Amino acid sequence: MDKRVLLVGGGKSFMVTSIAKELTENGFEVIRAEADVTAIERIENRPSVYLVYVDDIDEMLDFFVYLKDKSVEDDISISIIGSSDEIEKINKKISKDYFAAVFERPVNVKELARQMIGVVEQEEVRLQKKRILVVDDDGTMLRTIKSWLSEKYQVFMSNSGMNAITFLAKNKVDLILLDYEMPVTTGPKVLEMLRSEPATSSIPVMFLTVKSDKESVMQVLSLKPEKYLLKTMPPAELLANIDEFFEQQKIKNYG
Template identity: 85%
Template structure:
């Protein structure tokens, strides 16, 4: 188990120092940083588990916006320590599903250390899940599919074809769910770009579409998408198609 934590907070704070000491006593490797985007971005080999001590939530709100966006791009687990009011304010910028754990002040550092062990264990389980990138210009569709798939899979979201290309330059995924019709760069054009680059040419792609006509299918046949998933299909059917794909991959691996 990777027991590494990025502890974010005022370096001279008595509580931050106490938390750091307790985590180390429980076997964690602790990397400390201020709630500063530039400082954090310059940390090499950053832990993917973040624990943030909130001492002035209003001054840190933009920082939480950064973390929200960062959590879409990369694998990070965010836990926070603050008052009930501060935690509610954080949810307005990040939403509850972005926060792995929230601890109310005053916090018992020994109990916190034990709780962070569970956070790290849960994160290790999550990181073993298959990684799916969903590409769609419809924000509602993105959030809906993420909600459907998140129990079984790691789900990342981008809202344009070029954002997908940028994401894939830094991140690996096991499957892409790609909207067929998007402005500027269409789904078929994105798939063509992916197939032309060695680093992305073998990533499996399924189209998300409202178009199931023969002409649309024939247009991209040579690019070998795995499937065409209709956006109108029930959640259970969409999940079953993805489950079946990964199960078949597993079977092929051992044949």
């Protein structure tokens, strides 16, 4: 089990130091950082588990918006420590669904460490799931698809074709769900780009679109997508198609 955690909080805070010490004594590898976007982005091989100590909520609200975006793009696990008022302010900006655990101050560091073991265990289970990248310029659709699939799969989201290409340069996925109509770089163009690069040419791609006309379907058949699915299908049907695809892959690999 990977017991690494990124502990975000004031470097001179006695409480943050106590939390770091207790986590270390419980077998965690603790990487500490200030609530600074630039500093965190510079950390190589960052853990997927973040624990954030809130010490100045007014200054940190923008940082939490960054974390929300990171949880969407990189699918990280975020836990927070704060007062009841601070937690309430955060939840007005960011849904509590984004947090793996919430600890209200004053906090018992020993109990916090025990609960963080559970958070890491949950993250370990999640990281074993197949990885799906959903590419769509509609933010509402991205969040909807993520909510449908997240129980069974790791879901990453990209709101444009070029962002998807950039994401895939650094991250591996098992399947891409690709919108057909997008500004600047269309779905078919994205698939052409993926097929032309050795690193991405073999990634399975399914179109997920509202375009059901024969001309649109025929245009991408030569690029050999795994499936051509419609956004109007019920959630259970979409999930069944993805489940079936991975089952067929398993049979192919072990058959």
